[in-house]
Amino acid sequence: xxxxxxxxxxxxxxxxxxxxxxxxxxxxxxxxxxxxxxxxxxxxxxxxxxxxxxxxxxxxxxxxxxxxxxxxxxxxxxxxxxxxxxxxxxxxxxxxxxxxxxxxxxxxxxxxxxxxxxxxxxxxxxxxxxxxxxxxxxxxxxxxxxxxxxxxxxxxxxxxxxxxxxxxxxxxxxxxxxxxxxxxxxxxxxxxxxxxxxxxxxxxxxxxxxxxxxxxxxxxxxxxxxxxxxxxxxxxxxxxxxxxxxxxxxxxxxxxxxxxxxxxxxxxxxxxxxxxxxxxxxxxxxxxxxxxxxxxxxxxxxxxxxxxxxxxxxxxxxxxxxx
Amino acid sequence: xxxxxxxxxxxxxxxxxxxxxxxxxxxxxxxxxxxxxxxxxxxxxxxxxxxxxxxxxxxxxxxxxxxxxxxxxxxxxxxxxxxxxxxxxxxxxxxxxxxxxxxxxxxxxxxxxxxxxxxxxxxxxxxxxxxxxxxxxxxxxxxxxxxxxxxxxxxxxxxxxxxxxxxxxxxxxxxxxxxxxxxxxxxxxxxxxxxxxxxxxxxxxxxxxxxxxxxxxxxxxxxxxxxxxxxxxxxxxxxxxxxxxxxxxxxxxxxxxxxxxxxxxxxx
Numbered sequence: 001x002x003x004x005x006x007x008x009x010x011x012x013x014x015x016x017x018x019x020x021x022x023x024x025x026x027x028x029x030x031x032x033x034x035x036x037x038x039x040x041x042x043x044x045x046x047x048x049x050x051x052x053x054x055x056x057x058x059x060x061x062x063x064x065x066x067x068x069x070x071x072x073x074x075x076x077x078x079x080x081x082x083x084x085x086x087x088x089x090x091x092x093x094x095x096x097x098x099x100x101x102x103x104x105x106x107x108x109x110x111x112x113x114x115x116x117x118x119x120x121x122x123x124x125x126x127x128x129x130x131x132x133x134x135x136x137x138x139x140x141x142x143x144x145x146x147x148x149x150x151x152x153x154x155x156x157x158x159x160x161x162x163x164x165x166x167x168x169x170x171x172x173x174x175x176x177x178x179x180x181x182x183x184x185x186x187x188x189x190x191x192x193x194x195x196x197x198x199x200x201x202x203x204x205x206x207x208x209x210x211x212x213x214x215x216x217x218x219x220x221x222x223x224x225x226x227x228x229x230x231x232x233x234x235x236x237x238x239x240x241x242x243x244x245x246x247x248x249x250x251x252x253x254x255x256x257x258x259x260x261x262x263x264x265x266x267x268x269x270x271x272x273x274x275x276x277x278x279x280x281x282x283x284x285x286x287x288x289x290x291x292x293x294x295x296x297x298x299x300x301x302x303x304x305x306x307x308x309x310x311x312x313x314x315x316x317x318x319x320x321x322x323x
Numbered sequence: 324x325x326x327x328x329x330x331x332x333x334x335x336x337x338x339x340x341x342x343x344x345x346x347x348x349x350x351x352x353x354x355x356x357x358x359x360x361x362x363x364x365x366x367x368x369x370x371x372x373x374x375x376x377x378x379x380x381x382x383x384x385x386x387x388x389x390x391x392x393x394x395x396x397x398x399x400x401x402x403x404x405x406x407x408x409x410x411x412x413x414x415x416x417x418x419x420x421x422x423x424x425x426x427x428x429x430x431x432x433x434x435x436x437x438x439x440x441x442x443x444x445x446x447x448x449x450x451x452x453x454x455x456x457x458x459x460x461x462x463x464x465x466x467x468x469x470x471x472x473x474x475x476x477x478x479x480x481x482x483x484x485x486x487x488x489x490x491x492x493x494x495x496x497x498x499x500x501x502x503x504x505x506x507x508x509x510x511x512x513x514x515x516x517x518x519x520x521x522x523x524x525x526x527x528x529x530x531x532x533x534x535x536x537x538x539x540x541x542x543x544x545x546x547x548x549x550x551x552x553x554x555x556x557x558x559x560x561x562x563x564x565x566x567x568x569x570x571x572x573x574x575x576x577x578x579x580x581x582x583x584x585x586x587x588x589x590x591x
Contacts, residue, residue: 031591070434071591090342090437104432108353117349121436169436 019082021046021173021204022067026076029062036062038228039076044206046172049199051222052208053215053309055319058225060208061101064177067206068098081173094122097171099162101178101208105150111137112146115165122169129168136164140194156187163194174198176207180214192217212309224309226317236309243315244307245269247285251278251292252301259297267291272314279314281307342438346446347453349433365461371403372396372469375525386527389558393473400471401551402524404462404480408487409544410515411458415451416495417511421502430589440589441582448492448578455488456481466555474557483554486570487547493577494543500584518544543573 022044029037037059044050052060065071066078069085069092078085080092106114112133119129137143140160145153153161159179166174179195180188195218199205209215215222216236224232224239232239249268253259264271267288268280282288285304292302313319376396385392423429430443459481466472466480495511502508522544523531531539539545550566553559 068435070431070589090439093435094437096435098435100431100435102428102431104428104435106349106353106429106432107427108429113352117352118432118436120348121345121433121438123345123437166435 019046020044020079021048021081022050022206023079024063024066024073024076025078027063027066027073027078028075029059029066029071030074035228037066037073040223040225040228040230042223042230042233044204046204047202049195049205049207049218049220051215051219052206052225053210053212053222053313054208054225055210057227059228060225061177063225064100064175064206064208068096068100068175069093094169095172097166097169097174099159099166099174099176099179101181103158103162105158105162105165107150109150110146111142111148111150111153111161114150114161115168118165119168124169132168133164136167137161139167140164141190156183156190159183159187159191160194163191167198171203173204173206176205178208178210180209180211188214212313215309222309224313224316226313226319231316232312239309239312240307243312245281246283246307247281247288248305248307248311249280249282249285249288249292250303250305251280251297251299252276253278253297253299257298259295263295263297264292267295270315272311279311281311281315340445342442343446343449345438346433346443347449350446350450362461363458365465367407368400368403368462368465372400372465372471375399375403376469376471379525388527388552388556391556391558393556396469397471397473397556398552399525400466400469401480401555402522402548404459404466404484405487405522405544405547405551406519406524407462408455408459408484409491409518409547411455412451412488412491413495413511413515415454416447416492417499417502417508420447420496420499421505421508424499424588434589440585443589444496444578444582444585448489448496448581451492451495452485452488455492456485459484459488472555474555476554476557476559479554480551483547483550483567486550486567486574487544489574490543490547490570490577491574493574493581495577496581497577497584500581500588518542522548524548543570546570 020043022042024040024042026039026041027037028035028039040059040063052063054060062071066073066085067080069080069089072086081095083092085092106117109117115133115136116129119133120126124132134143134146137146140163142157142160142164145157150158150161163176163179176195180191183191192214195205199218205218207218219236221233221235222239223230232243234242264278264280268282270281272279272281280288280292289302289304292299376399380395380399383395386395386398387393388398430440433443434440462484463477463480467477472480498511521539522542523539524544528536528539546566546569550563550570553563553566
């Protein structure tokens, strides 16, 4: 398979205007008594890769649906590509690419027909849709499956097809709701690589994830959501610096062998007790681990690692991201 | 520009028609076996007309319609066409739409594009009518070949059958938005079967009990049967226009309500 040239005319996005690509002010979303989004403010700059990180039920998907103009806020205002989604929904959606969390591919159609029909929904001329479909299937490495039925594809292939489909209209803004959930590591890395290329082409990306490594790898800036609210905002490195010490010592303690209270607290800036392990936040992990051993704290296993966004989330909410 | 004029002339509800055409195109791409519709469109009436028209007709003899004696087969044929227009429209807008709305998620995919829920509703209705047209053409050809058309007004049978399709597609699209399970779909049969049997389809209205007549007259399939009979038996009058108006109003009302329901279901 030949690698498409770097300046790929069919994939390159159109530049977004100068204002924010997305702007939300005091956005609330309720479904009956249930509040999915409890008042959030954020702005996404053109060309930026912006992430929503949070556990299931944090309100990420509800937020994405509002950005995608297929759901409207109960309160607050939303502007997407400088326009009002309530009034200009079709016009805005014509400039978006959407990769929803749930597979919305057309099971009655082949891979190629999925691309064709979707492209026609944007009123693209038939010949252009065909040419672009072929290019995009190449881009996501599905060209050899063009005549396959969608049902015959693996989960990773469906995801890639959904992404190819979302790019058919040269979107200015691409929304990806948990793009790699359920994919094996190989498929994830292929997907990340494709997203890097879109980002390099200047496409604004907004994505949700509950994988910390994904957020750290892909996002220029992100917000951490919990129970419908934004609890922190910043770049991945900045968030770790601000909300966590540099290192984490993970201790697995033998059952019923908890050290006397206060001992671990003396050794670290912050102690987080999880059901299966204890996390010690510290600026020098090796030194802290040496102190743990020096104090004779019994443990089955000890790991020193760099702090991640997961630690930030844990510190801010007291809960892990993926249960 | 001419589009400017169109925008001013057409009611806003119809402005989505161009986007609806895109959904119709999707249906066309998805329907690999459209010829099957045409074949079954000819096959089904053949069976009906042979069994009921010719078979029962031999026992019954002539029926009086508009003061004239008419062979039973010629009398029952337009009613069969009306019933199949109803069944086709209902089938297309309930079972298929229910599956797309509740299970397949294709509507969700389409709504991420410029399409709006009401465009999908109108697109489904147009598609149901296109299929209905193919079916009605086949049916009408069979009627002509068997010599069951008594009047030149029969040339209008196909467009008139489409009005029946419009009425029932509008109703079907509205009703399907309230269905929660496949069992709910069985309720559709509970409505269409009595309509099929008791819309003066097989027995003239005059032979119904006096109390039943006014009930039968207000049901939609009766209106369709009466319209098609007026045309194929050549007894067109002001009442014929009344049937047309009834079906158009019912269809457009159903469509408007369905469009609103589609929005409420799909944009939350």
